[in-house]
Amino acid sequence: MKVPRAGITRREAGAAQGLLILVASALPVMGVVLLSPVAQRLPQEVGTGPGGISLAPLVLTAPALAIALFSPVGGYLLDIIGRRICFLTALFIYALLGAAPLWLDNPYLIIVSRFGLGMMEAIILASTIALVADYFSGATRDRWIASMMAVAAFAGTLFYITGGFLGSISWKAPFAAYGIAAVIFLAAIPTIFEPRAARAEDAVAPSARRSGQPRSPSRALAAILTATFVGSMFFYVVPLQLGRFLEARGVTSSSTIGLLIALAGLGNPIGSFSFRHLRTAPFAVLLGGSTALSGLGLLLAALWPGAPALVFGAFINQLGCGMLCPLTMAAILRIAPAHRRGASGGGWSTAFFVGQFFSPMAALPLMALDRTGDGVRPLAVANLLYAGAAFWLLAGIKFGSAEARDHGGEADGGRVRGTARTIEVEAGP
Numbered sequence: 001m002k003v004p005r006a007g008i009t010r011r012e013a014g015a016a017q018g019l020l021i022l023v024a025s026a027l028p029v030m031g032v033v034l035l036s037p038v039a040q041r042l043p044q045e046v047g048t049g050p051g052g053i054s055l056a057p058l059v060l061t062a063p064a065l066a067i068a069l070f071s072p073v074g075g076y077l078l079d080i081i082g083r084r085i086c087f088l089t090a091l092f093i094y095a096l097l098g099a100a101p102l103w104l105d106n107p108y109l110i111i112v113s114r115f116g117l118g119m120m121e122a123i124i125l126a127s128t129i130a131l132v133a134d135y136f137s138g139a140t141r142d143r144w145i146a147s148m149m150a151v152a153a154f155a156g157t158l159f160y161i162t163g164g165f166l167g168s169i170s171w172k173a174p175f176a177a178y179g180i181a182a183v184i185f186l187a188a189i190p191t192i193f194e195p196r197a198a199r200a201e202d203a204v205a206p207s208a209r210r211s212g213q214p215r216s217p218s219r220a221l222a223a224i225l226t227a228t229f230v231g232s233m234f235f236y237v238v239p240l241q242l243g244r245f246l247e248a249r250g251v252t253s254s255s256t257i258g259l260l261i262a263l264a265g266l267g268n269p270i271g272s273f274s275f276r277h278l279r280t281a282p283f284a285v286l287l288g289g290s291t292a293l294s295g296l297g298l299l300l301a302a303l304w305p306g307a308p309a310l311v312f313g314a315f316i317n318q319l320g321c322g323m324l325c326p327l328t329m330a331a332i333l334r335i336a337p338a339h340r341r342g343a344s345g346g347g348w349s350t351a352f353f354v355g356q357f358f359s360p361m362a363a364l365p366l367m368a369l370d371r372t373g374d375g376v377r378p379l380a381v382a383n384l385l386y387a388g389a390a391f392w393l394l395a396g397i398k399f400g401s402a403e404a405r406d407h408g409g410e411a412d413g414g415r416v417r418g419t420a421r422t423i424e425v426e427a428g429p
Contacts, residue, residue, distance in 0.1 A: 063117050
């Protein structure tokens with residue numbers, strides 16, 4: 001029996017850590033979504049900058065821009081400073097910067113606070129990814145990842161409703177909701193611990209490593225990040241363009257459009273949860289299959305007339321898109337060494353949010369090719385072509401087996417059971 005060294009205690013991550021990470025992982029979603037219901041009032045409230053340029057888009061999108069730019073740096077900080085201190089610090093500053101516009105009137109200061117909020121979101125997102133990888137392994141880890149993505153999707157709808165309710169009070173009232181991070185911060189202090197000894201995967205048996213790890217991790221990592229970037233552009237087609245498609249089919253009520261977008265979006269968390277049961281399939285098969293499903297949804301929406309068919313097709317599309325995040329994130333964590341999980345998670349965040357930024361730029365020219373319809377058909381064709389190309393290009397790359405010994409899973413007759421880790425942590429006051 002192994003006896004812990006003096007000054008070292010053994011602590012096992014469990015439901016408390018997992019649930020807190022789930023809640024915290026929803027915070028980055030708040031950046032843009034919470035203000036969406038008052039977006040039309042922002043130009044009037046924040047005014048214009050030099051040359052008459054509206055400052056409203058910067059107020060709205062500054063957090064997403066900061067996440068895309070700062071995620072690699074935030075992930076690197078996790079690796080050199082530590083998960084816990086970065087996570088707690090980011091939660092605390094997030095609460096301060098998020099609520100700061102309640103007391104700020106200068107639009108430039110509001111933009112600065114929003115950009116700082118996005119920087120904290122980048123650290124929080126990288127922290128939740130790294131902590132899930134450090135605390136859990138194998139099937140257990142993949143289940144938590146799938147749950148994180150599903151919670152984030154549900155949270156988007158919840159935050160939109162919350163922002164609408166608070167926005168009816170004042171355009172600044174939604175900023176008060178960012179204060180919820182202070183509650184999460186207080187809960188995280190006794191719950192989150194630094195996984196200092198999460199280096200056990202370095203001792204993985206050679207046979208298990210050969211069977212489960214890619215021979216060229218850098219090639220696999222580049223392929224995953226590219227798939228995340230391109231997939232993110234398709235991921236945001238429905239959230240960003242469905243309102244336009246509905247108007248083209250005769251739906252003009254803003255409240256009805258919002259409700260139909262929310263209904264279609266329910267496919268996203270369902271797709272995320274499905275990863276829990278499909279995780280053992282090869283990466284190329286899952287990526288190609290989920291992308292093909294999302295393209296099939298758009299194709300159904302293009303071929304069938306009327307708004308109901310459009311929403312049904314968009315729901316099918318979101319089922320496939322919902323698989324993207326847990327699939328690519330889990331693949332990243334299977335091949336990333338423990339001391340680079342923060343940077344790897346930050347790279348994933350950058351790829352995903354840069355894809356979000358480029359999504360409208362890629363979608364609008366494709367939609368313009370449809371001179372007789374509402375623009376859905378070219379998007380469906382492009383999605384299906386990408387599904388085939390992704391499978392063909394990635395089938396020859398090994399991304400790490402979900403059934404191989406996965407950074408701390410317990411070997412059992414050549415197979416591995418995913419577990420929560422018992423981690424040695426330094427005893428302290």
